[in-house]
Amino acid sequence: MPAGEVAVVGGGLIGLFSAHSLLERGYAVTILEAGTLGGGASRVNGGWVCPARSDPLPSWGVVRDGMRSLTSPDSGSFFLHAGALPRVAGYLARFLASSGAGRFSRSWDELDLLNGRTAGLVDELVEVGIIDGLQDEGFLMLHSTRDEAEASWASLRAVSRRGLCPAPEPIVGRPALLELEPGLGDAAQFGFVHRGDRWLDPSRLVDRLAASLSSRGARFVTDTQVRAVRQRGTRVELATGSGVVEASHAVIAAGAWSEQLLRPLGIRGYVTPGKGYSFTIQPEHPPTHVLRLGDTHVGVTPMGDRTRVVGMVELDGTAEGLHAGRVDVMKRKAAPYLSGIDWRASTDEQVGPRPMTPDGKPLIGCAPGADRIVVATGHNMLGLSLAAPTASLVAELVVRGRAAAVPAFDPMRFTRRRG
CATH class of the missing domain: 3.30.9.10 (D-Amino Acid Oxidase, subunit A, domain 2)
Structure with missing residues (x-):
């Protein structure tokens, strides 16, 4: 029996990698995508897996x-x-x-908490045949x-x-x-x-990830926009144009469109x-x-x-x-x-x-007062490089809740400072 059902909002690289990690943990997964899989920037980027070039954008x-x-x-x-x-x-x-130089340096150190895991996790995906080329x-x-x-x-x-x-x-x-x-x-x-x-063809990666997920039982619902996500007790409800989808957990990985889902949850991520x-x-x-x-x-x-x-x-x-x-x-x-x-x-x-995001770091963590809603967005220009370590952290947050949180990526960090 599955450990639970997780609804992943967003069929880009972060959503697909997160779905992979959740399937590995024994969860049933549904991916909800407003358009087609790999929309946004997932298919049209440079294809770089580049932890050495993963410095934050904000600088003088x-x-x-x-x-x-x-x-x-x-x-x-x-x-x-x-x-x-x-x-x-x-x-x-x-x-x-x-x-400023000090903030830039600290943000880069914090990004390396993810970057340091990229190469090893990518090598594992190569070994199992999900990543090729x-x-x-x-x-x-x-x-x-x-x-x-x-x-x-x-x-x-x-x-x-x-x-x-x-x-x-x-x-x-x-x-x-x-x-x-x-x-x-x-x-x-x-x-x-x-x-x-290293580098690869990102569009081919999206297709191979989707095929692997489908072969392991993941369900895809495309052309379906999620309008709101809310936690009710031990369940999560996702409101769409065609009805409400229920799950035990939800992951918000909607890329550049995430902010409209974050604000009703009390998160001002400035995505x-x-x-x-x-x-x-x-x-x-x-x-x-x-x-x-x-x-x-x-x-x-x-x-x-x-x-x-x-x-x-x-x-x-x-x-x-x-x-x-x-x-x-x-x-x-x-x-x-x-x-x-x-x-x-x-x-x-x-x-x-x-x-x-304003500091060049992603938002990864549980929503305030809603441990069953995990945020995983705001990866700036580093989505492909940070996707595998982000997905691993997302799975930990689904399993362990706030106990797995990494403060550097707290989705509430801008909300608390500036309201």
Whole structure:
């Protein structure tokens, strides 16, 4: 007999990984998804499993980029729309408060409570065949000047001291870079390989996870929006447009759409959609490494017969809607680093809303006064990297309740401080 029934709200990576961990604990699981499985940002990201690059977003550099973008839309990688400022003011005020060096450092240490478990848990999923196609040829960091390359190298050398990745390989010049990747453009003058982070095709991962869950008895209810979640005694009720679903526990993993479910529970998480963009190119010489293009904050990921370009964080107060101008900015930034590409022939231009929190850390824990409702959202740009350790913590919270809580990820941390 199942240990209980858990309703998971959200069929993205966090919801699907959580369902996997709950099935492993003996629970019956129903996944409720407002659209289709893997919606939001789950299928359209860079596919990076990158604990070494899991630093929190709030920092003075990002604040600077956001301010500049209000008057110069082509600058930086963090775009704010002036018209959206009233809608995201609460998030931005807390983001600013989290951006100082001390808060940034503490948040990164706390994220490592999850990051430190990522590699091992992902390896376990590879062993059982749920994850396949995981690539580890390394990330090739590209720069136009040696000074930039040395600064980047030093930064990643410092990251390696956190114990989540090896030190970067030595810096090399353009001839050696072209031996690694013949399709590099003139801006790629210096660079180095950094290993430890891996990548995969996230859409394939969603499909494989869904197939595995289905084969083990999980039930999927798609095109069904959950409007409210409430605990009544030892049961949880989930109100949908087609009726009420009951379970012993619920997990709120609705990504960028989570805030509307959190507020009625007394949680002000300030989960705000941060749009990320991606598109596909067909290089004459497809890369074999993930490419990081200088200080452009644009990345290039090889995915089998496709090459995906990813980047940007855009706050316009909405979770949907692609702005073609953002794609054009990414192309202009990437073009000097790559050759043999017809940028006009790009395909699969997509946008995915990432669930952003003001301090760059997820909200994971029990709802106030409702131990049977577990919150698991707000993973910013780290959903794929943090999905497996988050799912393990979610299962512990369902089994043990508040006794399994990790204070760093308390869903009430903004509510208590600012009301």
